[in-house]
Amino acid sequence: xxxxxxxxxxxxxxxxxxxxxxxxxxxxxxxxxxxxxxxxxxxxxxxxxxxxxxxxxxxxxxxxxxxxxxxxxxxxxxxxxxxxxxxxxxxxxxxxxxxxxxxxxxxxxxxxxxxxxxxxxxxxxxxxxxxxxxxxxxxxxxxxxxxxxxxxxxxxxxxxxxxxxxxxxxxxxxxxxxxxxxxxxxxxxxxxxxxxxxxxxxxxxxxxxxxxxxxxxxxxxxxxxxxxxxxxxxxxxxxxxxxxxxxxxxxxxxxxxxxxxxxxxxxxxxxxxxxxxxxxxxxxxxxxxxxxxxxxxxxxxxxxxxxxxxxxxxxxxxxxxxxxxxxxxxxxxxxxxxxxxxxxxxxxxxxxxxxxxxxxxxxxxxxxxxxxxxxxxxxxxxxxxxxxxxxxxxxxxxxxxxxxxxxxxxxxxxxxxxxxxxxxxxxxxxxxxxxxxxxxxxxxxxxxxxxx
Amino acid sequence: xxxxxxxxxxxxxxxxxxxxxxxxxxxxxxxxxxxxxxxxxxxxxxxxxxxxxxxxxxxxxxxxxxxxxxxxxxxxxxxxxxxxxxxxxxxxxxxxxxxxxxxxxxxxxxxxxxxxxxxxxxxxxxxxxxxxxxxxxxxxxxxxxxxxxxxxxxxxxxxxxxxxxxxxxxxxxxxxxxxxxxxxxxxxxxxxxxxxxxxxxxxxxxxxxxxxxxxxxxxxxxxxxxxxxxxxxxxxxxxxxxxxxxxxxxxxxxxxxxxxxxxxxxxxxxxxxxxxxxxxxxxxxxxxxxxxxxxxxxxxxxxxxxxxxxxxxxxxxxxxxxxxxxxxxxxxxxxxxxxxxxxxxxxxxxxxxxxxxxxxxxxxxxxxxxxxxxxxxxxxxxxxxxxxxxxxxxxxxxxxxxxxxxxxxxxxxxxxxxxxxxxxxxxxxxxxxxxxxxxxxxxxxxxxxxxx
Numbered sequence: 001x002x003x004x005x006x007x008x009x010x011x012x013x014x015x016x017x018x019x020x021x022x023x024x025x026x027x028x029x030x031x032x033x034x035x036x037x038x039x040x041x042x043x044x045x046x047x048x049x050x051x052x053x054x055x056x057x058x059x060x061x062x063x064x065x066x067x068x069x070x071x072x073x074x075x076x077x078x079x080x081x082x083x084x085x086x087x088x089x090x091x092x093x094x095x096x097x098x099x100x101x102x103x104x105x106x107x108x109x110x111x112x113x114x115x116x117x118x119x120x121x122x123x124x125x126x127x128x129x130x131x132x133x134x135x136x137x138x139x140x141x142x143x144x145x146x147x148x149x150x151x152x153x154x155x156x157x158x159x160x161x162x163x164x165x166x167x168x169x170x171x172x173x174x175x176x177x178x179x180x181x182x183x184x185x186x187x188x189x190x191x192x193x194x195x196x197x198x199x200x201x202x203x204x205x206x207x208x209x210x211x212x213x214x215x216x217x218x219x220x221x222x223x224x225x226x227x228x229x230x231x232x233x234x235x236x237x238x239x240x241x242x243x244x245x246x247x248x249x250x251x252x253x254x255x256x257x258x259x260x261x262x263x264x265x266x267x268x269x270x271x272x273x274x275x276x277x278x279x280x281x282x283x284x285x286x287x288x289x290x291x292x293x294x295x296x297x298x299x300x301x302x303x304x305x306x307x308x309x310x311x312x313x314x315x316x317x318x319x320x321x322x323x324x325x326x327x328x329x330x331x332x333x334x335x336x337x338x339x340x341x342x343x344x345x346x347x348x349x350x351x352x353x354x355x356x357x358x359x360x361x362x363x364x365x366x367x368x369x370x371x372x373x374x375x376x377x378x379x380x381x382x383x384x385x386x387x388x389x390x391x392x393x394x395x396x397x398x399x400x401x402x403x404x405x406x407x408x409x410x411x412x413x414x415x416x417x418x419x420x421x422x423x424x425x426x427x428x429x430x431x432x433x434x435x436x437x438x439x440x441x442x443x444x445x446x447x448x449x450x451x452x
Numbered sequence: 453x454x455x456x457x458x459x460x461x462x463x464x465x466x467x468x469x470x471x472x473x474x475x476x477x478x479x480x481x482x483x484x485x486x487x488x489x490x491x492x493x494x495x496x497x498x499x500x501x502x503x504x505x506x507x508x509x510x511x512x513x514x515x516x517x518x519x520x521x522x523x524x525x526x527x528x529x530x531x532x533x534x535x536x537x538x539x540x541x542x543x544x545x546x547x548x549x550x551x552x553x554x555x556x557x558x559x560x561x562x563x564x565x566x567x568x569x570x571x572x573x574x575x576x577x578x579x580x581x582x583x584x585x586x587x588x589x590x591x592x593x594x595x596x597x598x599x600x601x602x603x604x605x606x607x608x609x610x611x612x613x614x615x616x617x618x619x620x621x622x623x624x625x626x627x628x629x630x631x632x633x634x635x636x637x638x639x640x641x642x643x644x645x646x647x648x649x650x651x652x653x654x655x656x657x658x659x660x661x662x663x664x665x666x667x668x669x670x671x672x673x674x675x676x677x678x679x680x681x682x683x684x685x686x687x688x689x690x691x692x693x694x695x696x697x698x699x700x701x702x703x704x705x706x707x708x709x710x711x712x713x714x715x716x717x718x719x720x721x722x723x724x725x726x727x728x729x730x731x732x733x734x735x736x737x738x739x740x741x742x743x744x745x746x747x748x749x750x751x752x753x754x755x756x757x758x759x760x761x762x763x764x765x766x767x768x769x770x771x772x773x774x775x776x777x778x779x780x781x782x783x784x785x786x787x788x789x790x791x792x793x794x795x796x797x798x799x800x801x802x803x804x805x806x807x808x809x810x811x812x813x814x815x816x817x818x819x820x821x822x823x824x825x826x827x828x829x830x831x832x833x834x835x836x837x838x839x840x841x842x843x844x845x846x847x848x849x850x851x852x853x854x855x856x857x858x859x860x861x862x863x864x865x866x867x868x869x870x871x872x873x874x875x876x877x878x879x880x881x882x883x884x885x886x887x888x889x890x891x892x893x894x895x896x897x898x899x900x901x902x903x904x
Contacts (some may be wrong), residue, residue, distance in 0.1 A: 008634025012499050037492035041633035044496035047464050181493035182460025 004028070004038055010397075011045040019058035019366045026062035035413015036177055038132070041176065043183040051188035056155035058155035059188065063196035064238070066170035068146060069273045070202035072108065075154065076292045078293035079106045081341060082285055083194060086118035087366040088215040089252035089278075091262035093160070095269040095310070096282045096289075098318035101158035103286075105293040108153045108201045110167060111142075117365035118217070119374060127384030128328040129258040129338060140328035156321040170195040174300060180318065187223075191230045203338040205292030206235060207285045208244040216249035216363025221442065228445045236348045242291045245285065246442035251394055253255050253357045254278035258373045258408060260339040267336050270319050272311040279442055283307050342385040342408035350398040350440060354428040358394050367421035371409055383410055388422055394438060398428060453493040456480070456490055471510035478514035480708040482622045485858065488629055495626065495635040497716050509828060511640065515648035516690070518622035522654035524560065530745035531558045534737055535646060535653035538570035539677070540667040540817040541704035543714035545612070546572045547721040548734045548741075549761070553610035554761045555738070557745040560653045562610045562619060562780045563594075569817035570669070571711065571826060579712035579836030580751065580780040581790060592780035608773045620648040639675075643682045651692060657744030658687060659737045660696040664894060668701035668812025680897045685899060693744045697737065698894035703811045703846055706730035710825045710839015710860060712791040719788050722771050724763040729892055735759050736893075738840035746899035768818035792838040794860035796867040806880040810846050819873035823861055835862055840874055846890060850880060 007021050025042065026032035051059060072079045080100065084090050097107045113120035122142045130138030144152070144161045152159035163172065171193050172276045178184050178193075198206055210228040211218065218224035228244035235242035255273040256265035268274035269282055287302025296302040309315040320330040332338045368374060372383030392398060406420050408417035477494065480486030503511060524531045532552065535540050536737050542860040549559045565572035574594045582590030596604070596613045604611035613623065620902035621683050623645050630645075638784055662670065670676035680696035687694035706727040720726035721734060739754025748754040761767040772782040784790045820826060824835035841858045843848060857874050861867035 005632060005634050008496070009637065010634075012634050035488075037488040037629060038633055039490035041492040041496040044464060045500065045634070048497065048500045075500050077661060177489060180457060181490055182462075182464050182497070183493065185461065369713040383641065450661070 003063070004034060008038065008045060011042065011049055014049045015367045016052065017055055019054070019056075021309035022055060022058040023062045026059070026066060026170050027126055029173065030066040037303060039174060040181045040183075043178055043186070043189060045179055046188055047183040053230075053233050056188045056191055057234050057237065058429075059192040060195050060199070060234045061238060063170045063174070063192050066196075067107055067168050068166040070108065070146065070201050072106065072153070072202050072204075073281035074105055075107050077104050077157065078204040078205070078295065079108060079240060079291045080205040080207065080289035081107060081109050081198060081201055082207040082209070082289060083198050085194075085211050085217050087211040087249040087253055088361040088368075088436075089222060089254050089257045089262065090118065090209075090211070090249075090343040091124060091254065091256070091266050092209065092278065092281045092285065094124060094266040095278075095315065095319070096272065096286045097158050098305050098311045098322055099282060100286045100289050101156070102314040102318040103290055103305050105290055105295050106153055107158040107289075108149065108203055109158070110163055110197060110201050111160055113162065117215075117362060117369060117374065118179070119257075119262065121160065123382055123384075124259045124262045124266075125160060125326070126325055127263055127340060128332055129340065130327055131329045138377070139328050140323060140326045141327070144326070147206060154323045154324055155317065158318065158322055159325065160322070163197060167200045171196045184202055186231050187227050190227060191234050195234050199235070199238060205241040205289060206243075206287045207292065208232075208242060209281065209285055210244050210246050211249035212246055213249035213361065215252065215365060221246070225443070225445075232445050236401040243288050243292060244445040245288075246445070247281065248438060248440050248442060249361055250363050250438060252361050252390060253281070255390045256387065257364060257368050257390070258274050258371070259382065259384040260388060261339070261387040261408060262428050263339055264336040265318075267316075270310060270316040270333065271313075279310070280440065282310070341387045342410060342413050344407075344409040346407050346409070346415040346419055347403040348403050348405045348407055348419045348422045350400055350404050350428060350431060351423070352400045352428065354396055354398060354430045356392055356396045356404070356426060357429050358396050358427040359390065360427070363425035364388060364422065367418055367425065370421065371407070371414055382417055386410055386418075388412070388418070453626065456486060457528050459719050460493050460497060463494065463501055466501045467603055469506065469507055469510075469515070471506070474507060474510040474801070475514045477483075478518060478622050481625065482518040486883065488625075490758065492629055492633045492635075495630055495638070495641060497632055499635040500529050505682075505685050505689070509686050510641045511579060511644040511652070512647050512686045514692060515620055515622045515626070515644050516651050518648075519620050520618040521652050521653060522602070524558065524605070524654050524656075527558055529556055529558050530657070530747065531560060531655040532557060532657040532745045533561050533650060533658065533742035534659045534661065536661040537646075537663050537669050538545055539663040539701040539705055540570060540703075540813040540820075541706050541714065541883045542570065542661075542663070543573075543576060543706065543708070543718050544730065544733045544737065546576060546662035546663065546715065546718040547730075547767065547771070549610050549612060550722065550774055551734060551758050551767035552738045552741050553608070554743055554766040554770040555607055555747060555757050557603055557742055559610040559741075560655055561610070562649060562706050563612055565614065567813060568820060569667070571709075571714065573612060573705065573836055575782050576711045576714045576718075577612060577778070577793060579715055580775055581792065583781045584780060590779050592775060592778045594778070596778070603737055604777045608770065608776055608777055609778065610770065611694065612774070615649060619652045623648045627821065638901065639679050639682050642679060643686050644669065645685050647683055651687070651690060657693040657741060658695075659741045659744065660684075660694060661733065661737055662699035664698055665701035665813065667704065667817060673698070676785055677897075692769055695740050696897040697740075697742060698897070699733065700890060700892050700894060701813055702890060704816050704842060705733070706811050707842045708839065709816060709820050709842070710823070711834065711836040712793070713839040713841060715784075715861060716788040717790055718784055719768075719771075722762060722768040723765075731762070732892065734762070738851045791861060792837045794830050794862060796861040796864050798859050798861070798867040799855040799872045800857045800859055800871045802854050802856050802880060803875070804852050804854055804880065804881045804882060806850060808844055808846055808848045808850050808856070808878060809881050810879040811842065812877040813865045813878070815877035816840060816874065819870055819877065822873065823859070823866055823870045838870075840863055840865070840870070
């Protein structure tokens, strides 16, 4: 108790804690001897005073080792994983994981569920129906045990599951506590939370997509850059090769927003089709994972290899195996019509001629959430069928009466409200003004690993 | 929940909270809807970011009104109280309360117990034996109900009790929480804690003794000054007249340290005797209470009136009534030999001739605590009999073999250890060097009340 008091008082006063102290605190929190109220005080002190690189690495190390850390050294190939800080329409992990696996780097991926305005990879995958006749029995399973996870990765080189009880239990508790104590917005706490889960998977390399913009968690570039640097450094401190891409999230990614709809776009990407921005992210992040895994010499070679896997059917074939291994119906990969469809599909028409200057990503996300595609609280149910399919992107000239998008909804009333919200998110200039420049790629922060 | 998150996040970011927000938080904490972990995060944010005057007053107001606030408007005389931030040998409240009451200002005093190195008024009073033949039955009762407290103050103008369940319950919970979350050292939290209890007593005026030095909670003058200003301002914001004296706590106050021993010194003071520094504090703080209560025009008149009450027997007579009203044996006031005595009393002899330059107050307090006079944890029992009686003060010339002090202990072994510790706390220069200047009175911070 005196130890914890002293530790909290020193962080309160902006002093540095050493790795042993941070380790003892996290161990105490994990075994229950440090109660929530002491951890809440610690989280607030960290949110205000910050942690330096060494302290952040110590917190990450302690949270990582609060549970099981997987080991893939028995595999005959390297391992790599990818994480995105979350964006609107960001389904990149779904085509990327099988594409990377098809290129010979195993992808043991533990993902999260959607909360707030961004969707979760698990929710999207769970919209894939099962093999029952009515497509409703079973479906894609993401709540697998670590044993099943190990078996699937061993067999087909890729699996996507949710966080289990064994993975970083200290993070699971702290994450819930931060959610109610005003301490979500803290870079060292975010770093330790994301990286402890990702490093517990045991992948040797990690590609990060740090999204910036009004549809992202990080609204400005400076914060996103600080987060990216902190994650790369913390990973390096623990001996993992990490690259972070800073990418723009001012407009929705790709064309489809919503759970089953994003699976449909993912399938198009896996068939060498789909929107250019989603494909570009899959190729570059996947290519960097191949490079980090030692499969290729440089990023361009990696990107080309991923593009080939998308175009030659090998990525799609790997996704069929993934779907089947998780209890889903692999026929979905060749017939997206088997995905659950919304009863109401309505076109959203341009009200006048003009130039589509912007599509507000955050507003689209909130509209999709209202349709039922997301959840505000952990216990909320989501509707896999609903969302939007965009027909144009910023920079396009639009004509009155042409569809800007289609809204997929559970009822005519929802469809009408969704259409109005989507329209409000689109900024159409009557006169062609200068387009605000938009770039997908903002920066890349490289693995600064030293010999550890 | 969202409201609390937002409030915590804003204080985390150093923004101002309004009185309604702080009020809602404290009400939620009192009724249990705001859990300990959210209050811990709030306390840490406040400990780091601080609270401005308005926020501090709002927190004080909310904590004060989390429980009962007494009303003395039916009395035929003004009311005043006194609080000390705690020092070594600080027994001032015990002679002061009956002296002020004897001068016509009622003193409804709710006091604390000792924790850490400073003693508590209640522990000292409880060393007074009961009226039973063996002196052990009953004794001075401090755990009275508010109803009994009201009755005693109404009858004899003064009573001293411990905090009850009804008084500032939010403070009782927050105080315990701060103790385990590294948030004790925060001026706005200290102000709200002390003042909420003191103002709940309902006294119209308050004299504060803010102690500075190595034997005090505030080790340096700047911190003590900030605390004194903050308490005076917070009191004024709530319409109470408050004066804070900054006084030195570099040496023990008076001659007696220990529970029954400090009652013995208090009795000497009440008979117009006792050490000059204790008497000076009683007269000045008591005099200021008479001034704040409107009984005298200025402080010198108030001091003179208190001095008269000590010298003419009226203060001692009032203390007899207090002791009797609380179930103690009033004969103690004329025969301190009835107080519990230690089985072992040993002289601590000067090891060589020289000048007694300093007596380390903190070291003496720790030595007394080791003898059993204090408690480190709330549940520790204390021994009323043990402590020290000092025979000389800094500035005195001492001769080898003359007693510096007497140690009162439970066993010969304790006495030996206590004597060694006391000796180590005394700094005797073999050659007469320059004395470091010591002043009891450092400053006074006046009531800045405006028309409220």
